[in-house]
Amino acid sequence: MASVSGLIDKVIDELTMYPVKRFYPTYVEKCTGLPLKTVFEYLLDLVNANKLELKWEVCCPNYGCAHTVTILDTLPLEVGTTVNCSVCGDEVEITENNLRPIFLVNEEYKESRQAFWVELKKKKREITPVLTV
Ligand SMILES: [Zn+2]
Numbered sequence: 001m002a003s004v005s006g007l008i009d010k011v012i013d014e015l016t017m018y019p020v021k022r023f024y025p026t027y028v029e030k031c032t033g034l035p036l037k038t039v040f041e042y043l044l045d046l047v048n049a050n051k052l053e054l055k056w057e058v059c060c061p062n063y064g065c066a067h068t069v070t071i072l073d074t075l076p077l078e079v080g081t082t083v084n085c086s087v088c089g090d091e092v093e094i095t096e097n098n099l100r101p102i103f104l105v106n107e108e109y110k111e112s113r114q115a116f117w118v119e120l121k122k123k124k125r126e127i128t129p130v131l132t133v
Contacts, residue, residue, distance in 0.1 A: 004034060004038055004042055005042060007032040007034060008028055008032060008034070008039065008042050008043070008046075011027075011028050011031045011032060012028075012046065012051065012052070012105065013113060015105055016105055016109070016110045016113035016114060016117075017113075017114070017117060020105070021104065022055070022071075022102045022103060022104045023102065023103055023104075024100065024101075024102055024103075025039050025040045025043055025101060025103065028043065040101070043103055047103070050106055050108075050109065051105070051106055051109045052103045052104065052105060052106060052109075053103065053104040053105075053106055054101060054102075054103055055071050055072060055073055055101075055102050055103075055104060056071070056072040056073075056074070056075055056099050056100070056101060056102070057070075057071050057072075057099070057100045057101075057102045058070050058071075058072065058083060058092065058094050058098055058099055059098045059099075059100065060085040060087065060088060060090065060092055060098070061092065061097065061098045062085070062088050062090055065085060065087055065088045065090075067085060067086070067087040067088070069083050069084075069085045069086070069092050069098075070083050071102070072094075075099075076094050080093060081093070081094045082094065
């Protein structure tokens with residue numbers, strides 16, 4: 001059986017090959033079948049290793065809107081911080097209910113991985129299906 005890091009690294013590697021802007025931990029959970037807690041903890045390790053960046057997405061809680069209001073770099077420390085929803089115009093209070101962690105692949109890491117794929121392609125001419133599940 002593949003290790004936790006092996007399974008998740010494979011998913012992250014796959015993400016570096018495509019113009020994926022950001023992803024949810026639940027995406028990795030689905031791809032790997034690992035418990036979300038395990039996934040999240042390992043993704044945080046990757047954040048510490050500068051391979052990923054952690055941001056916080058604020059969603060509009062209005063029924064039928066559910067629009068992403070904003071993406072925060074850090075968690076708001078003040079209770080009652082609000083932002084305006086650009087879609088329905090409502091003032092949205094940031095609470096744990098409408099805050100979701102999202103991950104981005106660090107640009108430098110992404111570039112280094114892409115360079116690696118290019119090299120690999122050159123060497124093998126025909127790239128092996130490294131990413132088959
Ligand atoms: Zn809204």
